[in-house]
């Protein structure tokens with residue numbers, strides 16, 4: 001009886017230890033893809049960037065300056081995103097966070113896009129923004145809100161979202177993102193501006209329109225505002 005209890009306790013403790021080492025899911029890939037190779041000399045990076053020797057790190061590795069400067073919104077969508085992710089601030093590597101400034105001209109739009117690796121939390125500093133996101137299939141439910149200075153809105157990871165300045169004055173927002181490399185997929189640019197173009201057979205069926213409409217859309221210049 002006592003031996004059985006001891007065995008039970010040992011088994012339970014062992015299981016608890018094993019489960020404490022297990023992860024609920026894989027870590028974020030932190031890049032669009034990472035094709036496996038056998039030859040280490042051909043390796044580029046895995047899950048982020050290579051790390052600097054900590055003895056050689058300095059305060060400037062954790063510093064970025066310039067988010068006080070408005071982005072140039074003279075472009076077809078009338079908005080500009082200034083990112084501060086691991087590409088601009090090397091100290092963010094492995095830390096799972098980044099930042100962006102978004103400027104809007106009057107009636108400027110940050111067009112429908114997704115961040116494949118990050119949730120976004122946005123705060124409006126100046127102006128008014130009509131913002132929204134759409135949930136996954138099958139509901140595709142749209143959530144929208146009009147934001148004023150000081151208002152905060154969250155766009156859940158991976159969901160298609162947008163921000164529109166419906167007023168005749170500028171707007172400015174800042175956004176925190178839950179990845180050092182959130183990634184951006186601007187829907188129209190990816191679908192109609194891919195290089196090489198997606199076959200019209202695919203897009204006419206997907207969008208249920210004439211080839212003329214697809215040709216027209218594929219002929220546009222799809223401005224990238226980030």
Ligand SMILES: *[C@@H]1O[C@H](CO)[C@@H](O)[C@H](O)[C@H]1NC(C)=O
Nearest residue numbers: 070071072073074075076080
């Ligand atoms: C803003 O961008 C436009 C279009 O690319 C360009 O003509 C203009 O010189 C830029 N303005 C500034 C201040 O950089």
